[in-house]
Amino acid sequence: MSRSGEQTALSLLEEASLRRTKPRLLVLQSLLAASQPVTQEQIAEQLGDKTPNKVTIYRTLEALCEAGLVHKAFLQDRTWHFELAHNCSEHQCHPHFTCTACGQTTCLMDMQVPAVKSSHNGYTIQRQRMQLEGLCPQCGQR
Amino acid sequence: MSRSGEQTALSLLEEASLRRTKPRLLVLQSLLAASQPVTQEQIAEQLGDKTPNKVTIYRTLEALCEAGLVHKAFLQDRTWHFELAHNCSEHQCHPHFTCTACGQTTCLMDMQVPAVKSSHNGYTIQRQRMQLEGLCPQCGQR
DNA sequence: TATTATTTGCAACTCAGTTGCATCATGAAG
DNA sequence: CTTCATGATGCAACTGAGTTGCAAATAATA
Ligand SMILES: [Mn+2]
Ligand SMILES: [Mn+2]
Ligand SMILES: [Zn+2]
Ligand SMILES: [Zn+2]
Numbered sequence: 001m002s003r004s005g006e007q008t009a010l011s012l013l014e015e016a017s018l019r020r021t022k023p024r025l026l027v028l029q030s031l032l033a034a035s036q037p038v039t040q041e042q043i044a045e046q047l048g049d050k051t052p053n054k055v056t057i058y059r060t061l062e063a064l065c066e067a068g069l070v071h072k073a074f075l076q077d078r079t080w081h082f083e084l085a086h087n088c089s090e091h092q093c094h095p096h097f098t099c100t101a102c103g104q105t106t107c108l109m110d111m112q113v114p115a116v117k118s119s120h121n122g123y124t125i126q127r128q129r130m131q132l133e134g135l136c137p138q139c140g141q142r
Numbered sequence: 143m144s145r146s147g148e149q150t151a152l153s154l155l156e157e158a159s160l161r162r163t164k165p166r167l168l169v170l171q172s173l174l175a176a177s178q179p180v181t182q183e184q185i186a187e188q189l190g191d192k193t194p195n196k197v198t199i200y201r202t203l204e205a206l207c208e209a210g211l212v213h214k215a216f217l218q219d220r221t222w223h224f225e226l227a228h229n230c231s232e233h234q235c236h237p238h239f240t241c242t243a244c245g246q247t248t249c250l251m252d253m254q255v256p257a258v259k260s261s262h263n264g265y266t267i268q269r270q271r272m273q274l275e276g277l278c279p280q281c282g283q284r
Numbered sequence: 285t286a287t288t289a290t291t292t293g294c295a296a297c298t299c300a301g302t303t304g305c306a307t308c309a310t311g312a313a314g
Numbered sequence: 315c316t317t318c319a320t321g322a323t324g325c326a327a328c329t330g331a332g333t334t335g336c337a338a339a340t341a342a343t344a
Contacts, residue, residue, distance in 0.1 A: 163321095165323070
């Protein structure tokens with residue numbers, strides 16, 4: 001939750017022409033500080049006693065998603081995990097990997113995924129996402 | 143819900159060493175008859191007055207998934223859609239396409255998706271799934 | 285500062301999916 | 315064919331992430 005995080009959050013809101021409200025700045029800073037996708041609850045927890053109302057966090061995340069600043073990264077146990085969109089291209093996000101042994105999901109930021117064609121049988125394909133499943137490095141060794 | 147559907151359902155249960163119960167046969171037949179992934183509610187609706195209890199359908203789907211006969215195809219509006227696994231390889235399922243205009247999700251059974259490498263930074267990748275987003279043929283024409 | 289459109293907080297709600305438990309049916313053994 | 319243990323089913327009650335309505339607060343603008 002650094003000074004630069006605050007500045008970045010401000011300019012992200014500016015860029016998206018969203019009003020600079022306290023909850024939006026806080027949620028953005030929390031997302032900027034996160035190293036993995038986080039849930040509403042994790043955001044609230046991280047913000048401690050200055051956290052906005054639960055409903056406000058949801059509505060903020062929704063607004064940020066709509067503006068393209070944030071993505072719903074993946075769903076785990078009926079709970080959405082959110083992340084900043086700034087490492088994804090318009091057409092393709094990095095893949096998310098879930099370990100079948102420990103259940104942990106990880107962003108594979110540096111993995112190259114081949115892009116599919118932008119059209120198929122009349123379907124116009126604008127974005128592609130990939131989920132991977134297998135064993136993480138910890139669970140992989142026998 | 144043909145005779146052959148009944149036979150297929152029976153052999154699928156056999157193959158998976160699952161007990162041949164009425165609910166399992168019904169759910170499997172419903173899935174065999176479906177042309178798209180379906181929800182618990184759609185299965186119940188399709189089976190009409192001989193439908194098993196809602197909880198049983200969920201538990202049946204869970205058992206069939208665990209046995210590898212069925213997949214959770216995609217989630218829409220916090221609701222899982224299920225499909226038979228028999229058109230998927232061990233490593234890769236066909237992609238699912240969601241139209242951002244009408245919200246409909248479709249299986250692209252005939253679409254080729256390049257396979258990723260089976261290992262990356264210590265992660266062992268056993269299965270890959272892809273979700274596509276864009277405009278369906280209907281919504282695509284202006 | 286005054287005005288207005290947005291945003292926020294709170295309480296109550298929704299509903300797909302889950303859980304506990306008593307009853308029932310399947311498949312194996314005799 | 316009958317017995318029996320294991321596993322499956324049905325029902326009622328529950329869970330909890332996410333949603334809705336609305337009054338109060340606040341940001342942008344003049
Ligand atoms: Mn990610
Ligand atoms: Mn499918
Ligand atoms: Zn693991
Ligand atoms: Zn469409």
